[in-house]
Amino acid sequence: MRTDRRAFLARLAAMPFAIPALKRAHAATPIVAASLLGDDKPETLVWTHIKETVERELPGRFAFNIVPNAALGGEKEVAEGIRLGSIQASLSTLSNLSTWVPETQLFDLPFLFRDAARLQASLEGACGGDLGEKLAEQGIVAPAFINYGARHLLAREPLLSPDQVKGKRIRVIQSPLHAQLWESFGAHPIALPITETYNALSTGHVDAMDLTISAYAGFRLYEVVPHVTLTGHIHAAGAVIFSGRFWKGLDEESRSVLQKAATEGARHFNTLMAADEKTSMKAASESGASFHEVTDRAAWEAPARKVWESFAGRLGGMARIEAVQKNTCGS
Template sequence: MTTASLLTHAPRLAALAAGVAMALGSLSASAAQFNAKLSLDVPEGNTKYEAAQQFADLVRERTDDNVDIQLFPNSVLGGETESAEGIRLGSVQMGIITSSVLSSWVPEVQVLDLPYVITDEANASALSEPLTEALSSSFEDQGFHLLGFTVNGVRELMSSFPIHSIDDIQGKKMRVIQSPLHVDAWRAAGANPTPVPAPEIYNSMQTGVIDFFDNTATNYLTNRFYEVAPYYVKTDHIYAMGTWVVAQNWWKRLPEDYQQAITEAALEVQSRVPEMRQKDDEAALAETVADGATIIDIEDKTPWMEAMAPVREKYIDQIPDGAELVELIRSAK
């Protein structure tokens, strides 16, 4: 075939190659003894996605390709609530679901949303093992097999105005997630909490419906929040935790050695996540600063902790085994 002919047929050849690749991928998946769909609410390249990909690769390797985990990013299988429902029903086999989403089935995980209950990065990284052991049976009762927890990111303030102390947020309109706990915590801190769905944050900032909100570093960049909230304020009030869950009915069908391989792969990747996430957070913030954002570090967080302490104590009493779970978290090092 001449060069000209090759150029003429290049698009057709590329399409054929892509079709062959998809067919081979499909054959690979169908050749596996067990196939799983893993749902993610983040795009490719996000720390959570990269961790899930490493996990899937390790599982394939350690089961001789007999367990094939396919990743579905960008909420293509539905939002986190829909994905959690799918896992319970068995239409989705796995997910790394934000802990607060699961609180309607396992109310104990609300402890992870209590402001300042997690003290620092070391504490956040160490809590997975004891918390998994404590909550596994509660998750199983609701159709989930629990593989552990990792930090999705630290919730920090993002604002249209500089915040140097808790005095600066008094009376200001803050977007909060649609949760009584978050509403109560920020009202106690002196803000005017306004529940707004996540997809409406940017527009609500742009139109002045809200003055500030909280979110994670990677979302500050990928959602271009810095365009409407040029101040990123490090209060470290909540470590947003991702919960690694598997459909219990799928898990029970696995041979014991495959269960062990999956468990070990999850633990290995989870141990890498803190370094991966911190590196990604630093890169994300550096990019926003280059685009005009200002980073403010709140060194003395005591006034914030004291303001929210009554709310924390109120919800500890309401959460099943709340006091014991908080003590377990705080003692994890």
Template sequence: MKTKLTRRLLCGLIAAPALLWAGVQAHAADIKERTLRFAFVQPKESHMGYGAQKFADLVAQKSGKKMQVKLYPNGTLGGDLQTVSALQGGTIDLTTMPPGLLVGLKKEFGAFDLPFLFNDFAEADAVLDGPVGKQFMERLPNGLVGLAYWDHGFRNVSNNRRPIAKAEDFEGLKLRALQAPLMIDTFKALGANAVPMAFTELYAALESRAVDGQDNPIVAFATNRFDEVQKHLSTTRHVYNPLMVMASRKAWDSLSADERKVLMDAANEARIEQRRVSREMEAKALAEIRKKGVLVTEVSPQERERMREKVKPVTDKYVKEIGEDVVSSFHAEIDKVRTAR
């Protein structure tokens, strides 16, 4: 007991000067008392919510508690597309979402939703953390400022009718799709009936059987309790979704250089921890889903390759729309990772 108490006291003595110094620096910097609104569609208990809370804690710490970030989870301020509009208008200050949802504003953001582009997390991280990721931050539509890339995970398909083990199993399924043309066309190419729908409407649509199924990362499936309204989950891993943390340009322009640095540093510092936790949560969530009675079908690499071939016409079509140079830059970074192995 004495040893534990001694360790705690030592940790406190070591940490106190660092926290005090952070407070002194924040006081000396050009930082004002302000509260920023951070809206996102997933629950606070999700990997998205974890990242947002970590970010909020870091902003408070780095600003000497002058800057506070208030979280609005569960789509309480609207779905993703509404949030983008509010961000551009300045009524929301911060958000995080898959960048593919911005394709309606800039077509090149469709590159993030190209089916079966990445094989694993290492390939995705290499693209996001390298020059390609930086270029996309600079290409954001008007009214948006990019801060960092977090992890959302690989999307997997669930449904109420049957297991999906091969490409033919998609035939005739009514699947909710992200409100992005590329995602809609991908499901159509696989033989499903795609129903574009906001995430905030999804649970009710699954419960009422308005749609048979949907696709989302496993953590999103678990934290949104889709196990209550879905029987089958298949590890299709057809699209990798990063999360792009963005600020409103109106809010950003009202901040001092020191305040902007606080937000940028906090977002990138949170990135490392958020990715680690998100990927740990995925493994735990999959085990929990199985315990709750969801039938999980592991899709083989061979069948995933067949799915890739089936959607190739869609990929070719959108590569032309997105820009062959843009997609080539993705592949160049991916090839570096594959060659190094």
């Protein structure tokens, strides 16, 4: 009897310590997800979708902190945070990741894909799988790929032919391929983070840039570059990315659920982006933007295709470029 009582009292005495320990064992794992744009844009909404999907499958397992409006920095800074593990999740254009994986530039070659469907097929096939492996080696886990939409030429004045681009100062993303693309037109590329473009354009530091329609409206760039030439020269591929350090610390169940949520989220993002592009074009037009169709597409393609030849040697040769275009990687 005394032994039973002593055992009971010992268990009772341990309970105040056991309960906090139990809570600590089941504390939610934080996920800081960085977005460059506002709460109403697909870049942020996709993380709400992923969060809700994960919470249905694993309630209380993760605590998402979605940080919009580039509060954690531009694309390059966020990618560096992903690799370091200080940021756990984000979206990124593939071109932004070329600093660590040059092969991402394969999907950034100008006029490589005729339409979004061909880009997506290549990303979801063996070509995208090869790319995912290379990103993982650099501490960036990319469970799903996305399409930001086509990039078009934005300018302070109408630039309706390649000849009119010559001599212009054009903002480019921090990628050698993008710099060389506009050099092929005789322009002077200036690499700047997206967060600095509005001021650079408004002060005349640069004359033009290229961007998707959604981001054009999201950053209100129509206020400083009201003319858009619909070149569609690059379909801006991207990825849902997680920190490799964060990913390695997860159990198999958590990784599986996040993988599934990212894949579903990527499809949701592409749907949102297609709708947002239409809304963004309408909003920009109502705010004074002018959209100009390309009348001689071959004239734009000719200089740009020189980039293929220039980059072929570092991207696996022309055969590799054509394999990505035709989605025949590994065959």
